[in-house]
């Protein structure tokens with residue numbers, strides 16, 4: 001008698017997982033006809049130079065992808081050698097590679113609230129994950145004392161999704177140490193604005209910006225560790241899908257010491273990043289692209305300040321911390337019900353209860369243009385008055 005086939009291994013999170021649905025993402029909140037405040041991807045038209053480079057790459061699709069030029073361009077952008085860069089199919093692939101490459105980690109820790117995929121990837125790879133929850137009462141500020149001293153694989157977001165809090169670089173750097181891999185998810189770092197570039201970028205930094213201006217040097221992302229090569233075990237995760245509206249193209253990268261990059265590359269599927277995605281990565285790493293990025297961040301800062309000010313007019317709504325990215329987190333008693341009422345009025349927002357450390361009274365709102373903000377705040381005010 002043939003023996004029954006063994007049951008396939010379970011897919012998805014390891015069975016020890018209880019609690020919020022880590023696989024929930026903002027795109028699930030969308031539906032035709034709804035204004036999207038749920039997904040943190042910029043909605044501006046694609047710049048012609050980016051479109052052009054992606055389209056031109058189509059002419060070489062018969063060849064397997066060659067990551068060399070994009071790797072060199074990204075390395076130059078962050079002033080690192082090319083062997084310290086690994087191109088990935090979005091930042092999301094980076095988390096999977098990290099979870100798989102460091103399977104021997106004894107005490108993986110994820111600092112929450114934050115993007116849920118790092119923890120999901122760790123669990124799917126069989127890790128037992130410990131959560132450090134930053135309290136709302138401190139504005140979700142990073143307290144390095146909360147991270148166990150013997151944690152050997154630590155994930156932190158900066159700026160953090162969903163809180164929009166930007167942690168100081170020196171506080172993050174204090175978490176790096178020999179024997180630990182410190183992963184800093186900088187998927188939204190390009191949306192942040194340093195005080196030194198705030199005025200210039202919001203004003204008139206053009207393609208003819210002074211070659212040595214902060215915007216052109218690429219040092220103007222405040223609190224980014226992307227160019228730090230002195231910190232042991234530091235892996236910086238970057239995404240190009242947010243600011244450049246390339247979520248469907250899947251492009252991001254990891255920056256790390258060469259030895260770690262080799263370990264991560266060893267678990268990456270062959271040809272994981274397509275030729276058009278590589279073309280986009282190279283195009284987005286040029287000095288001109290970086291200047292444009294600063295201008296986008298400057299516009300975002302103005303629109304974010306407007307959203308925060310308008311939300312401040314609503315007595316029951318409290319904005320968390322000091323938002324620094326493309327979204328804001330708000331506390332609103334009864335947010336779960338309000339979210340459904342907002343859908344009835346044509347707005348999709350991101351529920352907060354699927355983020356560990358938050359709950360049903362939180363919502364995340366993408367920063368949009370001021371006209372959209374006005375319509376949204378009017379709808380929200382109407383619901384709160386009912």
Ligand SMILES: Cc1ncc(COP(=O)(O)O)c(C=O)c1O
Pocket residue numbers: 089090091092093115157160161185187188238239240241247251252
């Ligand atoms: C904080 C954060 N990191 C990483 C990602 C994944 O980005 P990518 O589209 O590059 O995979 C997201 C996507 O929402 C995110 O919010």
